[in-house]
């Protein structure tokens with residue numbers, strides 16, 4: 001939860017301009033969307049050529065001129081930017097007129113845990129605010145509605161919750177909510193008339209479970225948005241069944257280069273006005289519809305700290321489908337996880353870790369697959385109730401089917417999963433084999 005300061009968004013003309021565009025452009029025909037994207041990309045390219053030392057040096061070394069970029073197809077001329085390159089050359093990405101764009105420093109930990117400072121400027125902040133607001137509005141939110149933000153975080157408030165009056169956000173930490181105080185938290189939802197819930201999917205899942213067990217049914221949300229981590233199938237399954245509304249996933253990044261938001265009809269829409277999203281196979285060619293690849297993103301608004309073709313280390317499946325909701329923003333099929341959500345199978349192939357087998361077994365609070373070596377995977381389960389009916393064989397059979405019969409699957413019932421380490425986010429799968437994909 002990042003503190004909300006009006007100053008970081010105070011550019012009324014720009015706000016109003018983009019508020020008007022974004023509510024129309026989500027329905028633009030594809031060629032008009034591409035035209036807008038090209039205009040925005042051209043503007044960022046101009047800035048990189050004129051004002052950003054890293055890109056000035058890179059383009060000069062490669063012999064690329066500004067006139068070599070004539071359409072969006074020329075984007076592929078730019079090499080992919082790794083997090084490591086950014087980490088070691090961070091200051092070179094600052095534009096020469098950096099200060100003019102009101103930059104704000106943000107520390108990210110990323111998937112590897114190594115911290116990196118990036119910068120948001122006023123323009124990318126406005127785009128972030130409006131695109132998030134647009135996503136809220138898809139889910140049914142209206143300006144002025146109060147909402148719940150629930151995550152697994154350290155909450156420095158002796159009351160055990162925080163009311164952020166500036167954006168009408170009620171903040172909970174799922175770490176301190178349990179069956180002994182769930183009534184009090186339900187009262188807070190009633191007091192603040194909460195309509196929308198957003199937060200980590202595992203926190204939302206856990207909170208729904210506690211309300212369900214306590215028989216509290218009058219505080220169900222009208223809309224739900226999950227953020228920050230990949231939604232696991234068994235989380236989605238339970239949340240949607242309990243709440244009776246769809247869970248809309250929201251994928252963004254601290255680097256402000258890509259935003260993918262799910263509509264209530266299930267489509268994962270790329271906010272094409274916010275950033276350019278490419279899905280690349282291991283050989284760096286574009287994935288065809290139905291194929292999985294890495295998300296490579298180019299932010300279109302950050303004039304203080306522009307990042308082109310940034311490798312997010314996240315994975316998605318490409319799509320050419322059209323969404324029944326009527327929005328024409330392009331789709332991906334789905335997000336498949338982060339680079340370190342993958343597990344190596346018996347043949348030596350890296351496969352994403354499906355979490356759907358976990359909803360074959362009821363009453364699981366948290367679960368995690370930890371690959372010790374290629375032929376041993378430990379599954380850690382934190383039960384909601386210590387008297388959980390244990391049905392291990394179905395889980396063992398399902399994971400063996402995916403990773404190979406020669407892989408041993410051991411199940412442990414524990415109070416807490418082994419990862420994350422301090423300062424990292426929970427993820428379903430963790431492999432101890434060094435990954436080179």
Ligand SMILES: [Zn+2]
Pocket residue numbers: 263264265266267268269323324325326327
């Ligand atoms: Zn849609």
